[in-house]
Structure formats: structure tokens, C-alpha cells
Amino acid sequence: MHAPDSYDYAAIRVVPRVERGEFVNVGVIVSCEATAYLKAAVELDEVRLRALDPDVDLQTLRRHLDAIQRICAGGPGAGPIGLLPQRARFHWLTARRSAIIQTSPVHMGRCGDMDAIVEHLMATMVRIRRNEASAGAQLPPD
Structure with a gap:
């Protein structure tokens, strides 16, 4: 079995009104130097973005x-x-900037399957889980 590799990742954020500092996570960038892996996944939630800026x-x-x-x-x-x-592309993409598209600070982890970690990060950092979407409302059980 292959030992886990170190990887770096950052969330991609959309900050529609930079002066307000409110953002929605819309994706992730994952980089693993040992496996020459660099991938971004993006899912744009228009409803959440329009809640911050209808225009x-x-x-x-x-x-x-x-x-x-x-x-x-x-x-x-x-x-x-x-x-x-x-690596230079990853660092360029994750450089701090004051723009509508920004990234979170870079974090690291260890994993043997980079595609699986992209999916895990999307599920935990980007997608709204059912109980979060309800904002306290009672949903029927699955």
C-alpha cells in the first residue's frame, strides 16, 4: 500500500462586495508536489452569492x-x-489578494488519494449540508 503524501489546499472564496468582507466558498485548490498533482474544483451556488449581492x-x-x-x-x-x-502555479493562485475571488490561507494534510481529498474538501467546505441549509427549521428524517 502506498504511504500517504503531503498535500496543500486552499478554499476558493467569492467576495462579491470586498468592502464588506462577506464570502461564499465556491471551490478548492489541492496541490501535491510528490505526485505532481494540482487540481481545482468549483461549484458556484448562485442563490448564496445573490444573497450577498443581488447584482x-x-x-x-x-x-x-x-x-x-x-x-x-x-x-x-x-x-x-x-x-x-x-508549485509556482499553486502559489500564484493562493497568493493573498483583495479581489472578488480570493483563497483561504493554505493548509496541509496527508492522503493517498488526491481525487478523494478534493471530493472530501468540496463536501465539507463548499457544499451546504442539509441541516445547514435548513437554518434551524425541522426537516423530515431521510
Whole structure:
């Protein structure tokens, strides 16, 4: 069995009104240098974003979030940043910035299956679980 590899990750946040500092997690970026793994997963929850800013430009936002995924994949189709080495692309994507799209601080973990950790991080950091979505309302049991 393969020993777990160290990986770094950050949540991708959309901050529709930067001056207010409110954000919605919309994805994750995971990097594992040992396995040359760099991947971003994104799920845009329009309802949650519009609750923070009814006028958020979703088309532009999607275009920029798609660029993050292209940069992770690398290559000429991702522009000049996509040509950088994998770790440099990760650090460029996770650099602190004051913009509508930001990332959380970088955290680390250990795992043997990077695709599974992307799914786990999406489930725990991005998607609304049923009991969170109800905001205290009683839901019928599953």
C-alpha cells in the first residue's frame, strides 16, 4: 500500500462586495508536489452569492473561476501563468489578494488519494449540508 503524501489546499472564496468582507466558498485548490498533482474544483451556488449581492456578475465570475481550473491544468491554453511549474502555479493562485475571488490561507494534510481529498474538501467546505441549509427549521428524517 502506498504511504500517504503531503498535500496543500486552499478554499476558493467569492467576495462579491470586498468592502464588506462577506464570502461564499465556491471551490478548492489541492496541490501535491510528490505526485505532481494540482487540481481545482468549483461549484458556484448562485442563490448564496445573490444573497450577498443581488447584482453579482455571474458570467464574469464563471469565466475567472474557469481560468483557475485551466491554470491548475497548465499548458499554453492557461496563459503565461499556466506555463509556470506546478508549485509556482499553486502559489500564484493562493497568493493573498483583495479581489472578488480570493483563497483561504493554505493548509496541509496527508492522503493517498488526491481525487478523494478534493471530493472530501468540496463536501465539507463548499457544499451546504442539509441541516445547514435548513437554518434551524425541522426537516423530515431521510
